[in-house]
Amino acid sequence: MACQSVSIIDMDEQALLGLNPNADACYRQRAIAYFEQLKESHDAWEVCAEALAKSVYSDDHVKFFCFQLMNTQAEKPFIRNKAAQVFALTFVMEYLTHWPKFFFDILSLVGLNPHGVDIYLRTLMAIDAEVVDRDIVHTAEEVRRNTLIKDNMREHVIPSLVESWYQILGAYQQSHPEITCQCLEVVGAYVSWIDLNLIANDRFVNLLLSQMCVEDLREEACDCLFEIVNKGMDPTDKTKLIESLCQVLQSAGFFNVDKTVLGDVKVAAETLRALEAKVPLLIKLLVHEDDDISANIVGFCYDYLHVLKQLPLLTDQQKANVEAIMLAVMKKLTYDDEYNFDNEGEDEAMFVEYRKQLKMLLDRLAQVSPELLLEAVRRVFSSTMQTWQTASFMEVEVAIRLLYMLGEALPASHGAHFSGDTAKTSTLQDMMRTLVSCGVSSYQHTSVVLEFFETVVRYDKFFLVEPQHIPNVLMAFLDHRGLRHSSPKVRSRVAYLFSRFVKTLHKHMNAFIEDILTRIQDLLELVPPENGVPALLTSDDQLFVFETAGVLVVNGEGPAERKQALMRSLLMPLTDAFRLLLAKLATEREEERQAVLADCLSHAVGFASRTSKAFSNKQTVKHCGCTEVYRDCLQTFLPALSCPVQRGALRSAVRSFLHRMIICLEEEVLPFIPAASEHMLKDCEPKDLQEFIPLISQITANQVLEDNDQAAALEKQMLRRSYFTFIQTIASSGMNEVMASQGVENIERVLFTIIQGAVDFPDPIAQKTCFIILSKLVELWGAKDGMVGFPDFIYKHIVPACFLAPLKPTFDLTDAQTVLTLSECALTLKMIHHKRGHEFIQYLQTEYLPSLQVSPEITQELCQVLQQPDVKVLKNYIKVRIQWRKP
Template structure:
C-alpha cells in the first residue's frame, strides 16, 4: 500500500500504470483497480499540468482498455468497471468542452452494440451524472463548468445519445435485461435537463410501456417514467403529459391494483402514481395563481379522476405501497381545503380517505410489542405520516372527522370485550389524535360550542366508564392512560370520574401491570395527571387517601415493580399529593413522615451493611440502593413552592431527620463516589427548601467531603459552598472563615499532584477544578463578606491572591482568566483604597498592574476567541478600578515607573494614561481592543513587544 501511495504521488509513475491498463499486462483485479486509481489521481489533481502529449496518452489508454473489453469473453468485475467509468467521467469533465469534443462519438463508434462495451458506456453516463448533475451531491464550486458542459452536450450530442439509448432498450430487452435496466436508469437521470420531446414521444413511451409488462424490467421502467413525470414543465404541458401517460397505463390494465400480486412492483407503481398526482396538483396551483380558471378546472378534474386509484393504493395491506402515495393524498386534501365549497363526491372522497387512514393506523398481528425491531420502527414512522393526513383531514372538514372517529370509537367500545386488541387500540388512538388534529375551539378544552365539544365529552365519558381500561393488551393499556392525560381538562367538567381513573392508575391496570413498559410509562403519566388536577383546582380531597396506597407500594413490591427512574416519578407524585392537599400542616407532616420513614430505615440498615461487604459487585449494588433512597427523598421536595414552603407544610423536621440519616454516608470508607454525589445533591435541594434550618448540618458535611478527595469531588463540592455563600451570606461568614483555608489547601494539593503528560482526562479534570476554585473565590469576593478572606492571615491571603494572578496570566484558559480579572477588580475595590488592607497597594503595583499587561502579551491570548475578548474587557476594567481607587498616584506610577521599564515611549504612555482618565470605561475597553487587534503579539501597542526584540529584527519595517 505504501508503495502504491508513492506511485500516486510520483510525477511519471502513472504512465507505467497507463501502459499496464492499455496492454492488459496484469490479471490481478486489485492491481488493475489500483492502476485506475493512480490514473484517477493524475486526472483529478494534475491534469492542468500535463503536456498535450501526456493528455493524449490518457485518452489513448482509456480507448485501448475499452477496446480490450470488447474482445474479452468475460467482463471485468463490477468494481473495476465502476472505477473505469469514474476515470472516463473525470476525463470527460476535464476535456469535453475543449480537448475531446468527440468523446461520446468516439466511444459509441467503438462500442456499437457490444454488450461489454455498452455496459461501460452506461456506467460512464451515470458517473458523468454524478460529477455534473446529481442534485444530491454538492457541486457549488463547479456550477459554471457544469452548466457549460450541459449546454455543449445539448448542442452537440444529446439527440445522438438519446438515439443510442433507444437502440439499447430495443436490442437488449430480452437478451440482457440488466443492460436494459441500466439504460432506463440513465434515461431517468438525464431526462431532468434534456429536451423532454426526445423522450416523451410515441416510440419511446410505447417502448417504456412494453417494459412495464416484463417482470425483470418493470420496476426500473416505473422509476424512469417517474423521473419523466417529475421534470419541471409548463403546467398545461405537464397536465397533457400526465394525462396521456395515465390513459396508456389505464388501457394497459395497470390501474387494476387488486389483481397485481408483485408488491415490489406495486411500491414502484404507487410512487409513480404519487408523482403524477403531485405534478397535477402543482399544475393546478400554478394555473389558479395565474388566474387561468378554465384550464385549472380541467386540471382539478384530472386530479379527481386519480382519487379512486389513490384510495386503492392508500388502503393496500402493504405499508410501503400505502406510504408511497401519502404525498399525493396530502396535497389533494390541501386542494380541497382551498375550495370555497365541496361537492358530494369530494365529501365522499374525504370520508373514504378517513376510513383508509383509520384502517391503516391499525397494528397487524405480527407487530412485536415486547421486542420492537426494524419492522416495528418502520411502522411507527408510517403511522406518523398517517397522522399528518389525519391533521390535514381535520383542517379540511373537522365535522366529518369528528363524526367518523365518533362512529368508529362508539362501535368499538360497545363491544370491546370481544374485539381484537388492534381494533380497540386504534379506536382509542383516534380519540387521542383528535386532541392534536382539532383546533382548541373544536373541543380540546371541553368548553365553548356544545355541538362540537359534546362529541369529545361523550367519547371521554365512554372511555373512562366502559371498563376498557381492563383490556389485557399492553398497547390498549398504554393508549388508555395516554388519552386520559391528554384530555385531563375533561375532569374539570366531570370530576366524578377521577376516583375510578385513579384506581386504574394504581392497580393492575397501571402501576401493577404485568408489563414493565406499561408500569414505567404509567408512573410518568400518573405524575403528570396528579399535577394537572391540582393546577386546575380539581383535585378532590379523595386524592390524599391514595398516599396510603403509594406507601403500600413502597413497602410491598415497589422496587420489584418499578425501576428506580419510575420510582422517582412516584415519590414526586406523592410529594405533590401531600403538599397540595387541603389537609392541615400536622396531617401533611404525618403523611410526609409515613412516606419518608421507610426510606430512612432502609438507608440506615443498608449503610450499616455496606462496610462489611467484601465483594465489590455487592458493594456497588448496595451503594446504588442507598443513592436511590436519597434520590427518592430528594424528589419529594420538588413539590414545595413559594406558596407552599416546607415550613408552612410542617415538614421541616421530617427533612432534618432525613439529613441526619443520610449524612453519615459521607464518612463511609467504601463506594465514596456515588454516596457523596447523592448526599451532595440532597444538600443542594435542602439549601433551597429548608432555608437556615440546613445550616447546622453544613460544617460536618463539609469536613467529611474534604477528606481524601479527588479533583472531581472538589469540583462538585465547590458549587455547594458557593450556593450557601450566595444564599445565606453573613449568616455563614463564621463557617466560611473556618472552612476557607482547608478547602483552598485541599484544592492546591489536588492540583499539585503529578499526572501523565498525555493523560487528557486528568488535565481536563484539573482545568475544571481550577475554574471551580476561581468561581468560589469570586463568589466570596462578590458577596460582600470581606472578612472571610481578610481574616485568613497575611501569608494565606498572599498565597491565594498569587494563584489569582497566576490564573489571570499563566493558564491559557480564557474562561478562568476572565474570572480571575473579575476577582482582581473586586479585591482592588475592597482593599485598594486609602482605608484598605495594609500593604495591598504595593501588591497592586507589583503584581496586579503587570498582570493586566502581561496576560494579553501571551501568544496563547487568542483575540479571535469570544471568551478571550471578554477577558480583555475585564482586564481593562481592572485597570480602570485601580485608577478609581489610587487616582493620580496610579497615573504617575505608569508614566514614571512601569511603562518606562517596558521601554514604552513617553507619547504612547501619555496616550494610554489619558484614555485611563476618561470617565466612561467603554473608551478604555475600545482603546485596548483596537490596540490588541493591531498587535503582532502585544497589547497596548507594537512598541510594548518591540522593546523586547533586538532592533535588527524590525529595522526598516
C-alpha cells in the first residue's frame, strides 16, 4: 500500500469503533486493516500523539490504539523521546480521573519487546520530569496534583513497576546493555520517593553488584547505588543502610564508598565508629593513581573532616587520620611527568580543577588542626629545600606550592601572617627565609620559578620584618630568573608580580631606585614595528613595568628635583619615539602599516598614562615636581588628535590620557583643553561627541580653586558656561541620542553637573542654560515611555532644583539674568507637569512640598497655579512667593 499522509480530521471514526471488544466482527476487521494502513504513514505517529495530548478521544481502547501505533513507528531517538513526553503529559491529565490502568495497559502492550521496553522506560523518565523533578518550578495546584499522583502510584502501581524493572534488568543485561542502563537510571530516579525496601533488598542489590562487574553497565549501576544511598531518611536508618551496603560491597570485593555517607550523620559514638572504620579505604582511594577515582572521594573526605571539626578534642587515632589525609593531599597535588606546561590542553585543565578540590581539602584540614597542617608542610618543605638541586621539579614545585597554600588556609591576623601567633609566625618566617636564601629560584623549570615568585608576593609582608632579603629577591625579579627568563609565560607573570612586590615594599627600595630603573630600561622601550626583534615583554606586560617604575620614582625619598629628573628620564624616550612615529604615520599610505604604527603610538600614550597611577593625595604630581614633565607629554600627544588616518585609535588613547591628566594636573590642564576640544570636535561624528561629553564633564566638575584666585575663578566660570552651552546644543539639535547612549555612569555624571550648575553656582547665565537643558531633557525623556530611570531622576533631582535654586541667597531678582533664569525654572516645572500629569501634582502635594514645611494652603495654591495654561502666572507666583517657607 502506498504511503499516504493523514491528519486528525481524517481519522476513520468507523474503523475506531471496531476497537471495542464488543464490536461486530466486520468493524473489528476494519480496525485491523486501518491499523495496518496507518503503520505505513510517515506522520501517523504525530496524529496519535496530538490526539492523546489534546484528549480528543475519551475511550480507553482508542487511547491504547494510539499508543500501540506510536510504539510501531517510533524508531528514531527524537521520535521516541517526543512520544514519551506525550505519554507523560497524557498520564498527568488522565491518570487520576479517567485512566487509572495507565501503567498496566502500557506493561501489557510492551511485554518484553525491546522496542516497547525502550518507550516504556523513556515514558517513566518523562513522568519523573513532570511529577517529581524538584528543579522544575510548579504552581501550588500542580504541586497538589503531583502529590496525589505519587500517593496513588505508591498505593496501587509501584510494586508492579519495581517488578517490571527487575525483570528488565535481568533480561537485557547481556543482549541490550543500553536498555539496562536506561532501567538503572529509572530506578535511581524513582528510589527517592518510593518505599526503599522494594529496592534495597538482597535480590535487587545482588543484581546491582553483578552489573557493577560489567564494564558497559558499571557507571550506571554505581549511579543507581549512589541514588539509593542518597535517599533522604532517618539518620539511624541511613546508618544501618550504609553499614549493610558497605558489608555487601566489602565482601564482594568492591572498594567504593559513596561520598554522601555523611549527609545526615549525627556525631554519635556508634555512627562515628562506623564512619572511621572506612578511613583506611578513604585514604586508599584518595591516593589512587587515577585522579578521577581520587576526585570522587574528595567530597566524602571533606565531610569527614567537617565532622572532626565539630569535635572538642581529637583522639590520637583521629590525629593520625588527619595527618594521613594531609600526606595524601600533598602527594596528589604533585604534577605528573605527562603534564604539558607549554601547551596546556583538556587534560591539564582537568588537573587544575582537581587541584582546586584538593586545595578545598587543605583549607578544611587547616580548620580541623592548623598546628598539624603547619607542621606537616614545614616537614615536607624543609626536607625538599635541603635537596632541591637533585629533586624532581614535581617535588620542588609542590613543596613551594604547599607553603603558598598556607597563606589562604591559615587565618592571618590583621591581614599579615607575620604578627600575632608566635608559633605560626616563627614557622612561616623560617620557611620564607629558607625559600629566598637557598637558591631554589634558579631551578630550571618554569613551574618551580613561577611558584617561587607567586609565594614571594603572597608573603611580601615577610620582607617588612626581614628587609635584608629584599636585594636578593629584587635580583631574582630582574635577571634571567624573572623578567629575562627564557619563557614568555614566566616573563609575563613576573611583570605583574613585580609591580605588586614594589607597591608593598617601595619604602625599603629607595637605595635601589636608580639601579632598578637602569636594569629595566630596555624593557621600557617603545619597540617600533620595523625593529624586527621580538620584544621580551608584550605591551600589556610593559604597562605593569611602567607602573612599577612610576611607583619607585614617586615614592622615593629625596627632593622633588630627583623625582622630576627620574620621571623625565622615564618618559622622554616615549615622547621622542612618539614624535618620530607620528610623523611616519602621517606619510604612510599602506593601511595595514598605518594600523601597526597607530597601535604603537597608542601604546606610548598608555605607558605614560600608566606611570601617573603612582601618584596619590599625599604624593601629587605638583608635590613631586613632575607637572612640567606631564605637560610636555600632553604637548607631544595632542597633535595625534589631528592625524587624518587611524583617527579612532589615536583619539581614544589621547582622550584616556586627558582623563588622567585632569585628575593629576588639575588646573594645569586647562590651557590644553581648547586645542584638544577643537581637534576632537572637528569633523566629528556622533561617536566622537559621545566620547567627548564625559571628558568635558570631568573638567568642569574636577577643579578646586583658591579663594583669592579671581582670574582662575573667572576662567572656570567661562569654561562652565561653554560646557553648559555645549550640552544645550546637543540636547536641542536632535543629537540627544548621543547623550542617551552614554553608559549609566557617564550619563549620571553629565546630569549631575547640570543639576549642580542650576543650583550651586552663583552664575545666572549658566543657571539659565542649565534649566533650558533640564526642560528639554524632560521633554525628550520624561514621558511614561521615555528613558528608563529618568522619571526617578526628575523627582529626586530636577524638581528639587526648581525650588532650591530660587531659594539661594545669591538668587538676586533685581538682576535681569536672574529673572530670565526664573522664567526657565518655571518652564521646567510646566514641562514636568505636561509629561507626568496628575502624578506630578500628587507628588508635590503629598511628598515634596510637605518636606519643605510648606503649609497645605500654599501647597494647594501653588498646585492650582501650576495647572494654569499661562506660564507667566506661574512665574509671577513664584516671584511673589519666593520666600514661601517663611510663615
